[in-house]
Amino acid sequence: MILLTGGAGYIGSHMLLKLLESNHKVVVLDNLLNSSYESIKRVEALSNKQCIFVEGNIRDSECLNSIFNKYNIDAVLHFAGLKAVGESTEKPLLYFDNNISGSLQLLMSMQKYSVKKIVFSSSATVYGDPDELPISEECPMSMPTNPYGYTKMAVEQMLMQVVESDPTWSVATLRYFNPVGAHDSGMIGEDPNGTPNNLLPYIAQVAVGKRDKLFVYGNDYATYDGTGIRDYIHVMDLVEGHLSALDYIVNNLGYHVWNLGTGSGHSVLDMVKAFEKASNTNIPYQIVEKRAGDIASCYADATKAHQQLNWFAQRSIEDMMEDTWRWQSKNPDGYTN
Template identity: 45%
Template sequence: MPRTVLVTGGAGFIGSHTCVELLASGHEVVVLDDHSNSSPEALERVAKIAGRPITAAHVGDVRDRRALDAVFTAHPIDAVIHFAAKKAVGESVQIPLTYYDINVGGTTALISAMHDHGVHRLVFSSSCSVYGDTTTVPLTEASPAAPTNPYATSKWTCERILADVCQHVPELRVLALRYFNPAGAHPTGLLGEDPHGVPGNIMPYLTQIAVGRREELSVFGDDYPTPDGTGIRDYIHVVDVAEGHRAALDRIDDQPGMLILNLGTGRGASVLDLVRTFQEVSGRPIPYRVTGRRPGDVAELVADPSKVAAAWGWRARHDLAAMCRDAWRFQQQNPYGYAP
């Protein structure tokens, strides 16, 4: 059933790709984004890919109750997908209070505004980082949470708050999606990952090296207990993540309360695996230098995605080579990102 969906952080990397999926499925989309790490141009490109524009784009901070009230008053919002947050592990170690203020404070402000305006469906952007430095892989939703950095702790805190609110507000339905490491870009090359400043994720760093904007990759540690000593992650194509959010919206009324689901491929790749794959796909050399471990990082995070496959039939469709190919296409077509 078509809905009017508020997407916070809808101009960002995952948010913009999710807007495409929502529009393609017939939903009306309202975006709230402060553009602290995104560009309004992304929403223009969303409309071009989807063949129709979003309903409205509001510039504002998700912590601002006046801005939230204005959005909920102006539009008949049926559900919310909440992406707006800071997301860099290393940065979170340096500025932890900012992460708690934005990530936790933004979520509590949003859920409060939703409650006041009678909106009771929320898809929450969580993270595999809540699992922390685990010794057991793949990770199921029942694996214990043990966050090792402020970013992960902020996501875990939000999950606990939302679960508690669901206990006291029985009409509230929350789907928390713990996705692993989104990468890639839209296959058209129109949408991709274009962070402000130095990329906090590895894929845009690789593409910026390949296009000549950066000199070399810093590999944070080669002494982890993994086959090649570098960290292993479950990289998942951003289009698969977007499709997962669209599926969540379709299934959010299946049960009351809160449900947590992993979104991942179930296949891990090390940093050096990713570098090799990107070099093969792009035909460009990627110089790298091994440095010390980054505070807050862990050795290995790989999903067990069987629960979401059983519940919804959702599975990741793209492999690592496709992620590299699409990310490189976006960077080639947009050497300086969304900047003119």
């Protein structure tokens, strides 16, 4: 049985669907702070299977211990945490408390109940502003440019030292680049609370008329069109990578790190144009000041995941845009329809 933390969230709900489709038994733990139980109901309808849902916080040791005590958990997929880069620069203590303290409580409960397999959702932000591109796992971690990235680096270091102290642990750390898109049914997708912090959901909300225009943060980066370049990966490719990593750590002890990305980058304006084409709408935008903590370019070398996990991103930028548009146009107000 798998414990899926943050399983009602954007990536977590797509992971839940993949797990249920692969015949895993799943306990979902989510506090529903930035997510909706509606996503769980839709996943169960899509898969025609059910999970066990627990509303609770990973910082609550009593809640965690009751789960490990009640259910025979074999491994943990750890998605729970706050993830908005901009908000993290404004509220660093909130991010340290949620992401670092929460992960610590989770690991303490796992240790107590001898559950020693975990797949951790990390981020390419742990590489900071990289000296070279594409970024491979050999690139050193450096001080991230924002508190969100720092929390990911801190949890990675905790996991490394846990494995060093007890080599019977099996840990997979997956460094995401930029997850986008939605399940091709249009039933589940990204549903941010309030103003979206990420590019594509913001573009999608402009396209359905929820927002007047897109704000593009900076157009004088050292890139081919002056806007920031990122490695956008389809959320379904991403969760398939998790399933491969989970299979890997069943048979391989120790600490393992993989990048999950496509290996190529697209600029903000590339994304605008591609979405306009997929949705057949016009996306008005305005260039504004750069944001603190943003870097010019970031894209992955995902060779290691291909070699060791037999995984690679298969979905194109067109797939990402079409699936996002299908989700947003079917669900203009997200899960609150």
